[in-house]
Amino acid sequence: MDSIRFNFPAPVIDxxxxxxxxxVRSFLQEESRNGSFRPGTDCWCAGIDPEFSRxxxxxxxxxxxxxxxxxxxxxxxxxxxxxxxxxxxxxxxxHAHWIADRQSGPLILATGSEExxxxxxxxxxxxxxxxxxxxxxxxxxxxxxxxxxxxxxxEGGWEITGTKLWSSGAQSCQYMxxxxxxxxxxxxxxxxxxxxxxxxxxxxxxxxRGIRDMSGVEHFNESHFEKVFVADDAVLGxxxxxxxxxxxxxxxxxxxxxxxxxxxxxxxxxxxxxAASMEGHQARVIGSILARIRALRAMSxxxxxxxxxxxxxxxxxxxxxxxxxxxxxxxxERLREFWPIQLKQNFGDELHYLLSDSLLRQPSFTxxxxxxxxxxxxxxxxxxxx
Amino acid sequence: MEQTDQLILDTARRLFSDxxxxxxxxxxxxxxxxxxxxxxxxxxxxxxxxVSENAGGVGGSLALGFNLIREAASFAMPVxxxxxxxxxxVLAESGLEVADSWxxxxxxxxxxPVVDNGTVTGVxxxxxxxxxxxxxxxxxxxxxxxxVATFAFDSLAxxxxxxxxxxxxARVILENAVPVQLSPVVDNMTEDGLRQFCALVRASQIAGAxxxxxxxxxxxxxxxxxxxxxxxxxxxxxxKVADIAGESALANAAVEQAIxxxxxxxxxxxxxxxxxxxxxxxKVVTSEGAATVSRLAHQSHGAMGFSFEYPLQQYSRxxxxxxxxxxSEFYWSERIGxxxxxxxxxxxxxxxxxxxxxxx
Numbered sequence: 001m002d003s004i005r006f007n008f009p010a011p012v013i014d015x016x017x018x019x020x021x022x023x024v025r026s027f028l029q030e031e032s033r034n035g036s037f038r039p040g041t042d043c044w045c046a047g048i049d050p051e052f053s054r055x056x057x058x059x060x061x062x063x064x065x066x067x068x069x070x071x072x073x074x075x076x077x078x079x080x081x082x083x084x085x086x087x088x089x090x091x092x093x094x095h096a097h098w099i100a101d102r103q104s105g106p107l108i109l110a111t112g113s114e115e116x117x118x119x120x121x122x123x124x125x126x127x128x129x130x131x132x133x134x135x136x137x138x139x140x141x142x143x144x145x146x147x148x149x150x151x152x153x154x155e156g157g158w159e160i161t162g163t164k165l166w167s168s169g170a171q172s173c174q175y176m177x178x179x180x181x182x183x184x185x186x187x188x189x190x191x192x193x194x195x196x197x198x199x200x201x202x203x204x205x206x207x208x209r210g211i212r213d214m215s216g217v218e219h220f221n222e223s224h225f226e227k228v229f230v231a232d233d234a235v236l237g238x239x240x241x242x243x244x245x246x247x248x249x250x251x252x253x254x255x256x257x258x259x260x261x262x263x264x265x266x267x268x269x270x271x272x273x274x275a276a277s278m279e280g281h282q283a284r285v286i287g288s289i290l291a292r293i294r295a296l297r298a299m300s301x302x303x304x305x306x307x308x309x310x311x312x313x314x315x316x317x318x319x320x321x322x323x324x325x326x327x328x329x330x331x332x333e334r335l336r337e338f339w340p341i342q343l344k345q346n347f348g349d350e351l352h353y354l355l356s357d358s359l360l361r362q363p364s365f366t367x368x369x370x371x372x373x374x375x376x377x378x379x380x381x382x383x384x385x386x
Numbered sequence: 387m388e389q390t391d392q393l394i395l396d397t398a399r400r401l402f403s404d405x406x407x408x409x410x411x412x413x414x415x416x417x418x419x420x421x422x423x424x425x426x427x428x429x430x431x432x433x434x435x436x437v438s439e440n441a442g443g444v445g446g447s448l449a450l451g452f453n454l455i456r457e458a459a460s461f462a463m464p465v466x467x468x469x470x471x472x473x474x475x476v477l478a479e480s481g482l483e484v485a486d487s488w489x490x491x492x493x494x495x496x497x498x499p500v501v502d503n504g505t506v507t508g509v510x511x512x513x514x515x516x517x518x519x520x521x522x523x524x525x526x527x528x529x530x531x532x533x534v535a536t537f538a539f540d541s542l543a544x545x546x547x548x549x550x551x552x553x554x555x556a557r558v559i560l561e562n563a564v565p566v567q568l569s570p571v572v573d574n575m576t577e578d579g580l581r582q583f584c585a586l587v588r589a590s591q592i593a594g595a596x597x598x599x600x601x602x603x604x605x606x607x608x609x610x611x612x613x614x615x616x617x618x619x620x621x622x623x624x625x626k627v628a629d630i631a632g633e634s635a636l637a638n639a640a641v642e643q644a645i646x647x648x649x650x651x652x653x654x655x656x657x658x659x660x661x662x663x664x665x666x667x668x669k670v671v672t673s674e675g676a677a678t679v680s681r682l683a684h685q686s687h688g689a690m691g692f693s694f695e696y697p698l699q700q701y702s703r704x705x706x707x708x709x710x711x712x713x714s715e716f717y718w719s720e721r722i723g724x725x726x727x728x729x730x731x732x733x734x735x736x737x738x739x740x741x742x743x744x745x746x
Contacts (some may be wrong), residue, residue: 004600006635010646029737089741264741271740275727283723288715290722291670294663294744295640302639319632379631380624383604 004383006316008302009309011078020075021082027059028090039091039350041358042262044084045368046219047093048169050130056087056094057127062101066109071122077304085257091265091354095169095219100124102256103249104131104177108198111237111245116198120175132170134178134199134223135246138163142374144179145190145243149225151180151197157231158182160197163224168368170208170221176201178225179242194242197234204228215360253369255303255317260296260324262365263331266354270335273351285334289327296324315382318375325365325372332358391450394435398454401426402461408697414464415552424465433470433488437478448649451475452590456641459594462700466490466554469515472587473523476580479655480534480569485523490515492524492558495581495712501526505562506535512711516544516556524560525580532575535565551703572655579657585669585712586644592672592708593641595701596634596679602698603627603683606690617686626682633675637668644668662725663746666718673709673718680705 031037031052040047056062061083066072084102087094105124108116123129140146149162160180170176176199183193201208205228210218237245271278271286278286300320306313332341332355341355366372380386405423414420427433436451437443446454455468466488473489492513499508506526516522522537537560545557604627607618617623644664648654651661680702684691691698709715726743729735736742 004604004631004634005597006631006638008635008639008642010643025737085745089739268740271726272730272738275730278723278727280720283727284716284720285723286726287666287719287722287724288670288674290726290740290744291640291667291715291719292636292674294667295636295643295671297745298643299636299639302642315631316635319628319635322628323632323636373625376625376628377621379628380618383600383627383631385604385608385618385624385627 006319007306008299008316009305011081011301011305011308013078017076017078017082020079021086023059024061024083024086025090028086028092031055031092032090037091037093039265039354040093041091041266041354042361042365043091043265044088044094044098044258044262045168045364046095046215046217046357046361047091048095048172048219049093050096050127050172052093053097053130054127056097057125060125062097062127063105063121063125066105066121066125070109070117071125077308078301081257081301081304085261088257088261089264089268096130096172097124097127098258099133099168100129100131100173103133103253104175104198107177107196107236107245107249111196112198113233115233120198129175130169130173131198132167132173132176132201132221132223134164134167134176136164136166138165138222141166142371144246145194147179147181147194149178149180151182151195154229157229157234158197160199160225160228160230163222165220165222166211166368167221167223168219170201170223171210171218174201175199176223177236179246182239182242191243193240195239196236196242196245197230198236199225199228199230199234203230213361214363215357250314250317250370254321254375255300255307255313257297257300259321260293260300260327262325262328263358263362264293266335266351266358267331269351269354270339274338282338285337289331289334292327296320296327300324315379318378318382321369322372322375322379328365329362332362388447388450390445391447391453394444394446394450395453395457397430398432399457401430401432402457402463406461406463408462408700411462411464411697411700412694420464423463427465427467432467434474434484435471436475437484441478441484443474443478443484448654449645452586452641452645452648455587455590456594456597459591459704460598462551462595462598462697462704466515466517466520468587468591470520472584473515473521476523476525476534476575476655477536479575480572482534482536482567482569485521488515488517488520489523490517490520490556491584492516492522493580493584495584498525498527498532498577499560501528501533501535501568504568505564506560507562508560510558510560513556513558514549514711515554516546516558517554522558524558524565525575525577527577528571531571532577532580533571534567534569536567537563537565541566549703549707551700551707553704553707574653575655576657579653579655579661581712582657582661582665583648583655585718586641586648586665588708588711589637589641589644589665589668589672592676592705593634593637595705595708596630596637596672596675599679599683599698599701599705600627600630600634602701603630603686606687610688610690623686626686630679630682630686633679637672637675640664640668640671663722663743666722669713669718670715670722673715676705676709 434443439445494512543559
């Protein structure tokens with residue numbers, strides 16, 4: 001066997017990337033000073049603020065890699081990367097547009113009809129249109145190929161019936177990308193006969209119900225589709241090709257900075273608070289965490305560079321997510337030694353609020369977007385074990 | 387990497403695989419020196435990889451040397467190639483003649499011997515690669531500034547010892563010792579710069595060993611049948627292998643980033659702030675990962691991995707020894723923690739943000 005070496009090439013950071021980072025940073029500092037948002041942990045999942053997303057859209061910071069004709073700016077993936085990491089570390093409320101910017105927009109760009117691209121992408125880029133993911137179902141979590149939602153052909157389009165679960169932020173979204181079975185289910189070819197649709201959530205027959213999570217917010221949802229009609233052009237890509245589309249989105253989804261920076265805001269405030277007396281054991285704990293974050297960032301940027309070279313670093317991307325999401329949890333457990341986490345309320349103590357909220361949210365980190373067990377399976381397959 | 391670099395690296399890889407290997411490594415440890423390997427390594431000029439062509443070397447880039455070191459580690463090379471490369475680079479940087487034999491940098495990351503009136507006094511406890519006949523290259527302190535002294539192996543009091551992996555380590559005692567060569571003060575070389583450079587060498591070696599351990603483990607669990615199927619078909623084993631791969635990937639990312647940074651640095655031994663964070667990161671991540679990687683690899687191998695004959699042990703013992711040298715993960719993480727805290731306290735981070743430091 002050849003040696004198993006993982007290479008993570010350096011991203012090409014030119015002046016325009018640095019300039020963009022500075023712009024985003026100073027905008028966020030200004031907004032934070034103005035009190036336009038309260039920095040929160042896990043902000044890309046828990047912080048929903050459509051008004052804030054609109055501001056980002058006005059600055060041209062959503063959909064930056066897309067063609068100009070669809071509201072984008074034709075910037076590089078690295079430009080987008082820099083924007084996202086600055087938003088994450090500031091704890092900005094970015095969930096409303098996050099999925100559309102990261103996933104649904106690119107999906108529409110790759111598979112949507114021309115009319116769909118023209119009508120929807122510019123609105124997403126403006127921070128005015130949000131999209132939720134309709135993948136998981138009550139009977140179907142990690143085993144996504146087992147979805148039961150069905151789409152039947154009817155005159156002029158399709159009729160969709162089924163239930164989608166855990167769709168983050170769906171209550172503030174105008175659309176959902178729904179994975180549905182359009183062909184007969186064949187146990188031997190489970191990945192065939194699946195199709196993705198872009199469904200307007202104000203269609204007759206759609207009900208969206210918020211689900212309160214253990215941290216106390218209703219960020220995820222159960223969405224029921226009862227004979228919901230969508231026109232032919234709601235199909236994303238080719239009928240029956242849904243599975244391939246989903247798996248090709250994943251490398252990007254799995255290797256981004258949101259897979260290791262979800263709790264960084266708590267670490268940031270903790271170090272700021274402890275800096276003046278940072279010694280010995282505490283310095284070792286903090287230093288060890290920071291080293292791992294830096295290494296993960298190098299890995300994550302390396303995956304971005306590989307994607308930019310047209311490669312498919314699926315194993316590397318799965319590793320970023322597996323290692324990164326465990327680190328996000330580990331950070332909070334290790335900070336507990338110096339900052340015990342007891343109360344839900346914060347009595348004005350910002351750090352404690354961030355820590356307790358991180359702790360209450362952390363079980364989801366290693367679940368969402370594919371559990372770590374599924375990810376390890378992907379790695380094992382990549383190494384030839386499966 | 388330059389094209390010539392790639393050529394040298396390919397040559398080295400061929401040479402290692404022709405002349406080294408598990409049996410050669412094991413035999414070397416129990417008293418049968420790998421003479422063919424020694425001759426081939428010397429004849430190819432690999433110990434001079436970092437020395438410029440003007441000074442009689444190969445003229446490889448800094449990145450080439452570190453990649454060569456990773457490669458050598460993935461073969462568990464039983465000759466002091468890496469130590470000689472580093473010693474020769476230090477000689478070249480200080481304007482001294484490079485070695486035509488094996489050489490050893492007599493430096494363990496601790497206090498430097500002191501030079502006074504042309505003689506050197508001090509003790510270095512854990513000097514790597516000190517073998518019979520090698521040229522000893524000793525960085526010495528001249529009232530806080532660095533000079534470099536060389537000594538013949540036979541001229542000093544040396545207590546030879548072995549690392550956990552059977553690699554030579556020595557206690558070198560210098561008592562008013564008169565050097566063969568003594569350089570003037572070397573500009574842009576500091577004690578911490580030497581320590582950082584050597585720490586990155588060890589980090590690169592650990593990363594190289596992780597690759598080999600991943601390869602060995604994947605190979606073994608595919609072959610080994612238990613309960614009627616290959617071990618690798620068991621999910622419990624797959625998850626262990628995935629965790630090994632993760633630590634290996636993370637180590638590579640950290641090491642490659644540090645090598646890139648040092649390659650662009652005009653003064654690789656200066657030990658300044660630019661070099662510190664990437665190098666410290668690489669040593670922390672590799673040294674921390676060593677426990678996970680060795681534990682999971684041995685668990686996946688069962689008793690076979692515990693035997694001397696099977697090659698895994700050569701790598702696990704090496705990473706256990708290398709992780710302690712030139713600062714363990716505990717040493718470097720404490721320095722990172724203090725350095726970041728210090729930058730925050732003294733307004734050396736934009737907006738007072740830790741992130742500004744982390745994202746540099």
